[in-house]
Amino acid sequence: MKRRDTLKALGFSGITFGLAVGPAEAGVPLPPDKKVPLKVPGGRQPFEAERDVKLHADKFFTPQELKTVTLLSDIIIPADSKSGSATQAGVPAFIEFMMKDVPANQTPMRGGLAWLDNTCRKLYGKPFADCTRAQQINMVDQIAYPQKAKKDMSQGVAFFNMMRNFVVCGFYTSKIGIEDLGYKGNTPNQWEGVPEPVLKKFGLSYT
């Protein structure tokens, strides 16, 4: 049945609403968009795409800072028998982006890196990146365990917590991190309920 016939059958065609106008002759013509926008990726609003391009073009970390961030990233998430490391997953670039995306991150990060270098100079006579591997691990061990750390290391603990958060998050939201985690979804499927062996293990059932 054509739409017109359907409307006739419903008794609304032409009778109900008197002054009908066709959409082609009606309405307000929209002026042409004069701006030539950048290519907006699918799912982004133009202002978001512009903002992302600008943030990507900016630089936050100095080369020295980036070196330290990269070292810490692979100390926090090294390669193991199951998966790769934080740098293999692109974590330093993610952290760089988040500093620009949320400027409130900048002072704790930059200041934390400066605290780390200053503390390393006091302890080992060199900034963190120039220390030996053993010295770097010795330093990290003093700030990586919040409940065991000495009181005068509290700022370092706060910085390392921040770094751990960003590295773990950056890694486990990357392709290799998601594979490591074993997340099986984000794909079309038919949900049939919890697998039977799992139900059994928990003593649960659907009946």
Place this chain on the structure above:
Amino acid sequence: MNPFQIKEAPVVYDVAIVGSGAGGGMAAYMLAKAGAKVVLLEAGGYFDPADPKYITQLKWPYESPRRGANTTRPFGDFDAAWGGWQIDGEPYSAKTGTEFHWFRSRMLGGRTNHWGRISLRFGPDDFRRGSLTGVGDDWPITYEDVAPYYDRVDKLVGVFGSKEGIRNEPDGHFLPPPKPRLHELMIQKAAKGIGIPVIPSRLAILTKAINNERGQCFYCNQCGRGCQAYADFSASSVLCIPAIKTGNVTLINGAMCREVTTDPKTGLATGVSFVHTGTMQEHTVRAKTVMLGASACESARILLNSKSALHPNGLANSSGVVGKYLNDSTGASRGAFVPALMDRDRYNEDGVGGMHVFTPWWLDNKKLDFPRGYHIEYGGGMGMPGFGFGFGTENMNGKYPTANGTMKPAGGYGSGLKEDVRRFYGAYVHMAGRGEPVPLESNYCEIDPDKVDKYGIPTLRFNYKWSDYEVKQAKHMQDTFEEIFHAMGAIPMGNKPGPETNHGYGLEAPGKIIHEVGTVRMGKDPNKSALNAYQQAHDCKNLFVVDAAPFVSQGDKNVTLTILANSMRTSEFVIDQVKKKNI
């Protein structure tokens, strides 16, 4: 070109509809299908969940440079809602000591593109809380008036659920519900043991295909991103786009409504004036009937800004009630850790975009110290990691033994940390209460005397404070969450929210639950209400409001399904009145 000229379109439409969300979208759908010539004004841009230009569904977190963080969208990069609680150039304010947070989605389909799809009918009691409790007011309509429309909306949009026969939770025409996930089975078993019901949820998601235009759910858990298969209900995919396809709808995007224009002699609505957001030019469209579906607060704002000699307090406002009785759902929540779920077997448990089970209100308020109920929504499971994943691992990994039974110090780094993250994945549950507030005349929005938005339109100023009723309800929620957590062997996270937490016991600020209603209330008495039982203005017979503004109260039910049913009912009333030449 004179930038200040007012563009007068040369045609008179049958109906001008402001807003394309649940209310405006339904009105456009019903009227276009009936053959009316409709102009549909949407302040935001065009949106089609199936157009790759807009699709975020099935994207991975690493496809966002911020891994889906909420820097530019309040619910994250992949959420379908454009806009949020703050929009550049569209400010609002609040009176000192009060607050309200106003979420707006500027796009075709409005907030229905990302909503939770929770589709609960108001029950018989929800329409007459005033006479049942002595607090609040009754609606001018009953459940029996709306029930036939709920039936038709169920079939049009597709809602899954189960027949339960609970008196104030009326059953609908349900598609099959999805089976509960593991944590939901655990919650269900534990809650049942302490007398709290947990039943299949009721969501507007197609677990079975209902026609050839829309696909079946493929269980990606991402309804909040909009569905390219149209397998969930959005006003864009299910109402607006089909309405436009009839050829009877002229959609104007970027149309920021300023006011409803009226005839200086008759006082009747003659059309709508708006500013085009792209060009900043003024326009008017003329129409024989005007329907506002701009959202509760936006529709109130438009009416209050539509002042004329015959309507000095704004249109439909001789009662002075427009803007008053603003109310949002209450909300409080808590998370917990489930040790039994450590080191879980991995499988895909994405399911539908939302909970598979929920708890409807189950108690008698006569025996409690607050007059209205709430429902509980449940979360948890092995979801897709996004921004924030793994944060705070140092607060967890020192508390629970490793797989071989040994304890280790909190925090740390290295391959042991990776093992911790794997161990804790999917071992959390979350509970959120959503409750009915008591609508108060003292909670309102009004026109701010000093401010305009970037389009020159006077903005809203809010005055909103929770009463003791809502705080006591939130306290009850927190107690209930802990009871269920303990019954299932879960360990609540953080300290229990107390009287000082947030607005009391974790009660969220007004507006944060995004269920605001009530600002253009309907009623029998024109001195106390703006609209009659058909959402028709007492003062202006060719003006209707079809969003949640007419709601006298909101139940502890999410409001979208009732917006849809009421808008369908009003649209048929409009068709009938035009036939009878009454408008």
